[in-house]
Amino acid sequence: MLVLDLALKSLRNRAFSTSLTVGSIALSVALLIGVENVRVGMRDSFSNTISQTDLIVGAKGGTIQLLLYSVFGMGSPTNNLSWDTYREWAEHPAIEWTIPYGLGDSHRGFRVIGTNEDFYRRYRYRGGQAIALAEGRAGSEVFDVTLGADVAAELGYGLGDEVGVTHGIGAVGFLNHDHLPFEVAGILAKTFTPVDRAVYVTLEGIEAIHFGWEDGAPPMAGEEHTHEDVLAMEEIEITQVTSFFVGTTSRRDVLRLQREINDYEGEPMMAVIPGLALNEMWQGIGYAETGLRLVTIFVVLVGLLGMLVSLYTSLNERRREMAILRAVGAGPKSIVALLVLESVCLAAAGAICGLALVYVLLSAGQPIVEAQVGLFIPIRPPGSVEWLFLGAVVTAGFLMGFVPALKAYRTALHDGLAVRV
Amino acid sequence: MSLAIDVRRLRFRYGNGPWVLDIPEMALERGTRAFLFGPSGSGKTTLLGVLAGVLKPDEGEVNVLGRDLASLSGAQRDAFRAEHIGYVFQMFNLIPYLSVLDNITLPVRMNAKRRARLDGAGVKETAALLADHLQIGDLLKKPVTELSVGQQQRVAACRALMGSPEIIVADEPTSSLDFDRREAFLELLFAECERAGATLVFVSHDRTLEGMFSRTVPLPDINRAAL
Numbered sequence: 001m002l003v004l005d006l007a008l009k010s011l012r013n014r015a016f017s018t019s020l021t022v023g024s025i026a027l028s029v030a031l032l033i034g035v036e037n038v039r040v041g042m043r044d045s046f047s048n049t050i051s052q053t054d055l056i057v058g059a060k061g062g063t064i065q066l067l068l069y070s071v072f073g074m075g076s077p078t079n080n081l082s083w084d085t086y087r088e089w090a091e092h093p094a095i096e097w098t099i100p101y102g103l104g105d106s107h108r109g110f111r112v113i114g115t116n117e118d119f120y121r122r123y124r125y126r127g128g129q130a131i132a133l134a135e136g137r138a139g140s141e142v143f144d145v146t147l148g149a150d151v152a153a154e155l156g157y158g159l160g161d162e163v164g165v166t167h168g169i170g171a172v173g174f175l176n177h178d179h180l181p182f183e184v185a186g187i188l189a190k191t192f193t194p195v196d197r198a199v200y201v202t203l204e205g206i207e208a209i210h211f212g213w214e215d216g217a218p219p220m221a222g223e224e225h226t227h228e229d230v231l232a233m234e235e236i237e238i239t240q241v242t243s244f245f246v247g248t249t250s251r252r253d254v255l256r257l258q259r260e261i262n263d264y265e266g267e268p269m270m271a272v273i274p275g276l277a278l279n280e281m282w283q284g285i286g287y288a289e290t291g292l293r294l295v296t297i298f299v300v301l302v303g304l305l306g307m308l309v310s311l312y313t314s315l316n317e318r319r320r321e322m323a324i325l326r327a328v329g330a331g332p333k334s335i336v337a338l339l340v341l342e343s344v345c346l347a348a349a350g351a352i353c354g355l356a357l358v359y360v361l362l363s364a365g366q367p368i369v370e371a372q373v374g375l376f377i378p379i380r381p382p383g384s385v386e387w388l389f390l391g392a393v394v395t396a397g398f399l400m401g402f403v404p405a406l407k408a409y410r411t412a413l414h415d416g417l418a419v420r421v
Numbered sequence: 422m423s424l425a426i427d428v429r430r431l432r433f434r435y436g437n438g439p440w441v442l443d444i445p446e447m448a449l450e451r452g453t454r455a456f457l458f459g460p461s462g463s464g465k466t467t468l469l470g471v472l473a474g475v476l477k478p479d480e481g482e483v484n485v486l487g488r489d490l491a492s493l494s495g496a497q498r499d500a501f502r503a504e505h506i507g508y509v510f511q512m513f514n515l516i517p518y519l520s521v522l523d524n525i526t527l528p529v530r531m532n533a534k535r536r537a538r539l540d541g542a543g544v545k546e547t548a549a550l551l552a553d554h555l556q557i558g559d560l561l562k563k564p565v566t567e568l569s570v571g572q573q574q575r576v577a578a579c580r581a582l583m584g585s586p587e588i589i590v591a592d593e594p595t596s597s598l599d600f601d602r603r604e605a606f607l608e609l610l611f612a613e614c615e616r617a618g619a620t621l622v623f624v625s626h627d628r629t630l631e632g633m634f635s636r637t638v639p640l641p642d643i644n645r646a647a648l
């Protein structure tokens with residue numbers, strides 16, 4: 001292959017401009033593939049926020065809304081479910097376990113979640129990992145509180161510290177429950193999920209701080225309850241939950257159970273399948289994804305255009321070379337082949353270097369990103385998406401090569417051997 | 422004696438420009454060392470382009486080694502040139518990113534028939550032999566950018582002679598050399614053409630060299646398009 005040999009030697013001869021071109025294509029390709037990897041990592045970690053939960057049940061309302069407040073600690077629930085309804089469903093033969101959630105309070109901007117020991121036993125995230133305690137024990141008394149890792153770290157709390165709870169979920173609620181402070185019993189290990197940013201108390205604890213609030217307003221001055229007024233754990237009557245997570249005995253029952261819950265006549269309620277709902281939510285964010293991808297594709301195009309410019313401008317200096325090749329018998333088609341081949345080689349080298357760069361950056365940056373952001377970006381061998389991108393880049397290089405090549409073709413056909421400068 | 426070149430009623434112009442060549446007749450016998458001269462702009466390079474099959478004549482016949490180039494397609498003319506013609510430019514004859522050896526062997530790598538003309542001799546050996554004859558045997562490994570102009574022209578001559586083509590076309594190859602080197606270069610070129618039995622068409626506007634050739638062709642006299 002004389003032409004390939006010529007193309008490679010010619011590129012090597014222009015080492016500086018060649019490496020600049022390859023470098024800029026490599027960077028743009030690395031950006032394209034890197035963004036794709038981060039996107040997949042984000043989607044995976046997003047849909048892994050909870051796992052093994054078959055249904056999330058709450059008062060009737062929006063699917064996404066239910067997901068947001070019970071999984072991501074965002075937005076506020078509109079209605080609660082009665083405790084009796086919850087218990088009725090918890091006893092359902094198709095249901096193996098439940099985790100009840102009582103929401104609506106906060107502590108200095110972090111959500112306070114009332115739950116019970118089932119949370120510590122049953123909650124799973126990212127491929128089935130269970131909640132672990134970094135310090136202390138899982139809170140089980142009325143005024144026990146267990147802190148998510150970020151809460152403890154950001155507020156500087158340790159075991160035994162007192163924690164006040166604010167009614168409502170604003171950052172600074174003005175209706176305080178400070179007369180009934182809680183005590184830190186345990187701190188959870190970091191999960192890189194919204195669990196880290198929540199404060200866990202018992203459902204009884206939630207009831208206790210709302211004694212006297214039954215009408216929705218705080219008790220009159222002097223009528224506030226104090227620790228002494230509050231009954232012992234077993235005497236407190238839980239009246240409501242906001243939502244609950246469900247694990248079924250058999251996954252085949254999930255759809256039927258969901259329908260059954262949605263049709264429940266005792267109270268307006270709904271069940272969502274978290275996997276489906278998470279997907280639906282991700283689709284909603286999909287616009288941003290598409291935008292990001294478009295931007296990176298344009299970056300690659302800019303990189304390739306840089307190559308085009310450098311090949312095109314080099315043509316003038318290379319008219320001599322083309323005339324020599326013509327003189328020794330190269331047809332105009334060989335001239336085209338030479339330039340297209342150079343362009344393809346540049347694009348291919350850029351694509352391969354870009355891919356290599358992604359792996360270098362990934363293996364260096366993966367632990368850092370995981371520790372800092374909690375985003376786990378898996379390192380996998382290049383998949384169909386990567387090959388598709390690389391193929392597209394090389395094809396684009398091939399097509400773009402025709403721009404300088406056709407100019408050289410015309411010159412070769414019409415100029416003869418007199419090279420006028 | 423058969424004709425190497427036999428041109429009849431040739432007319433050529435670039436695109437729709439004025440006629441550059443209008444040559445009723447021009448014939449060169451095989452083995453001739455022809456000196457083609459004319460002032461600048463008289464169409465010397467253009468005529469060589471037509472003879473080499475790079476440019477397609479608009480009218481007339483251009484018989485080279487018995488083939489009418491005017492009736493061949495572009496690809497056929499390219500193949501013909503690759504096989505039968507060696508070309509030397511005025512200057513900048515060499516491809517800068519190839520070594521001296523690679524520059525010399527370019528024609529036989531480009532065309533299989535030209536390679537077959539080596540008669541079984543190795544490509545490198547032939548190149549080395551030619552380089553020895555032209556007194557550049559010690560330069561084969563050098564990058565071409567390190568050669569003097571005279572050395573470059575001799576490398577170009579080696580390339581043109583590689584694979585013993587029947588016709589060597591040289592477009593003012595000596596104009597950038599001083600007088601002594603000019604004669605030395607020509608003598609080496611003549612010797613090689615003779616050895617290969619090649620016809621030489623040598624273009625120049627420097628008539629001091631005329632005496633060294635067996636035949637002189639004044640282009641303005643035969644070209645009616647000359648202004």
Ligand SMILES: Nc1ncnc2c1ncn2[C@@H]1O[C@H](COP(=O)(O)OP(=O)(O)OP(=O)(O)O)[C@@H](O)[C@H]1O
Pocket residue numbers: 414415416418435438441459460461462463464465466467468626
């Ligand atoms: N590629 C081209 N396109 C258009 N016109 C051209 C082209 N090449 C040459 N010409 C014109 O054709 C005429 C003959 O040019 P040519 O190069 O053949 O002259 P020349 O005798 O070789 O001159 P010199 O001694 O300067 O090399 C000139 O008028 C020139 O301007």
Ligand SMILES: [Mg+2]
Pocket residue numbers: 418465466467592
């Ligand atoms: Mg000329």
